[in-house]
Amino acid sequence: MEKSADWISRRAGFGFRLGDDPISENQWFTNARKSIENNKSYISNNRIKPLLKSIKRGLSDEHRKIYSGITLNQTAGIVYRKQLEKEEKQALKDQEDPDRVFTLKARRPLWLSALRRADLCINTNQDFANRLWLFWLNYFTVSEANNNGTCIPHFHEMIRKNMFGSMSGLVFKVVSHSAMLLYLDNN
Structure with a gap:
């Protein structure tokens, strides 16, 4: 059974990395159960900080200081609003209807949030239980x-x-x- 648990864990991307020692099926389920008891472990995700940095590239240094403690979703919304203002100004220059531009772009923050949740679910370093939980939250x-x-x-x-x-x-x-x-x- 160790080979099947090892293969499933590596194939699905759950549990351990390729360089780590394989774990038995019992250890795998024990770790999954422990992650449910420790329900805040999904917060410590190493991918959130690089994503925040990449999103904050659109902000000035002054805004980076102000928004340094804001979560990814809120920061994405701030950057999105700044981008929307630029697009509205461009639409006015091009003699387009700003209401039409705003209507077309109005659903983008929902997609940003959904993409963030999907990325967190797929690329997190957490174990199977937290990935499954993030999957159901996204669903x-x-x-x-x-x-x-x-x-x-x-x-x-x-x-x-x-x-x-x-x-x-x-x-x-x-x-x-x-x-x-x-x-x-x-x-």
């Missing part, structure tokens, strides 16, 4: 913009607690959760 998306902010953390924890149960149970809890109902009601 069952509820918007923070169209929702009551107090529902979101409970929604995330509900997915974490039920992600290894039955699929029908998870889907029922997701679609009947207040965050999802508010999201669907606002759309």
Whole structure:
């Protein structure tokens, strides 16, 4: 069984790197269970800092100091708004309708957020349980913009607690959760 667990872990990109010693199937599941108990371990992701740096390249030095503690999603929104202002000015120069330009670009922050979550899910150094949790968060998306902010953390924890149960149970809890109902009601 060690070879199959080793092969699956390497093939799926979960667990350990190629240079690390392979782990047994029992160790693999033990590590996954421990990651559920330590529910904040997904925050320590080494890819967030380089992404923040790449996004902040569009900001001036003064703005970098101001926004140095802001999360990736908020920073992406700030950079996006600055880019949108440039595009609106260009549209005015080209005699285009600024409302049409704004309408075409209005959905971009949603895609930025979705791409960030997908990138975090795929490229994180965390183990299988955290990747699976990030996958389900990305799949069952509820918007923070169209929702009551107090529902979101409970929604995330509900997915974490039920992600290894039955699929029908998870889907029922997701679609009947207040965050999802508010999201669907606002759309």
